[in-house]
Amino acid sequence: MRITGARVHLPSAAGVALVRAAKAEGLAVSCDVTVNHVHLTDVDIGYFDAQFRLDPPLRSQRDCEAIRTGLEDGTIDAICSDHTPLDDEKLLPFAEATPGVTGLELLLTLKWAREANVLLVKAFGRIKPAPADVLKVPAGRITVGALADVCVFDANAAWRVDPLKLKSQGRNTLFLDYELPARVRATIVGGHLAFEAR
Numbered sequence: 001m002r003i004t005g006a007r008v009h010l011p012s013a014a015g016v017a018l019v020r021a022a023k024a025e026g027l028a029v030s031c032d033v034t035v036n037h038v039h040l041t042d043v044d045i046g047y048f049d050a051q052f053r054l055d056p057p058l059r060s061q062r063d064c065e066a067i068r069t070g071l072e073d074g075t076i077d078a079i080c081s082d083h084t085p086l087d088d089e090k091l092l093p094f095a096e097a098t099p100g101v102t103g104l105e106l107l108l109t110l111k112w113a114r115e116a117n118v119l120l121v122k123a124f125g126r127i128k129p130a131p132a133d134v135l136k137v138p139a140g141r142i143t144v145g146a147l148a149d150v151c152v153f154d155a156n157a158a159w160r161v162d163p164l165k166l167k168s169q170g171r172n173t174l175f176l177d178y179e180l181p182a183r184v185r186a187t188i189v190g191g192h193l194a195f196e197a198r
Helices: 016-024 035-039 061-073 111-116 120-125 130-135
Strands: 008-010 029-034 078-080 150-154 183-189 192-196
Touching: 016 029, 016 061, 029 035, 029 061, 029 130, 035 061, 035 078, 035 111, 061 111, 078 130, 111 120
Parallel strands: 008 029, 029 078
Antiparallel strands: 150 183, 183 192
């Protein structure tokens, strides 16, 4: 980056301290982290549960805390879903199972923000519009004349994750039976209602 001046985006925040140092130096670097790595650690894998086979793998509690700090101070630009719905591929032993998990419907998991006393508007900003800002595309903001891409959610509607109620093709979720603090009520994409909770 120093030599070429190229912009670099890292799809994982495993090296939060390195990204922070690069940004302090003024280098054009950005990074994201998955919602799974914000909330879970290697301890959650249990006895090599294939559902928890991810790429990159879940890290230690120390790494999870570094990720949360990076989200709070802006080192980490965005949270992504890493949505990889799978079915039978997760029935194999841990080492043979395909990495991935359903994530899109659970992207609005703001549990970390509540625990760290991060303002909701700041936490939500890591989900949207931050990804659009990283990609430098005109999306993710409510402005006059822009296409309406809106997520309507209730920040105080706690709900328990039930895989049978997920809409995704794959229902393998790491948040099985977790109680999450916010629930999406409607999603509007390009001005059209794409989802509405019943």
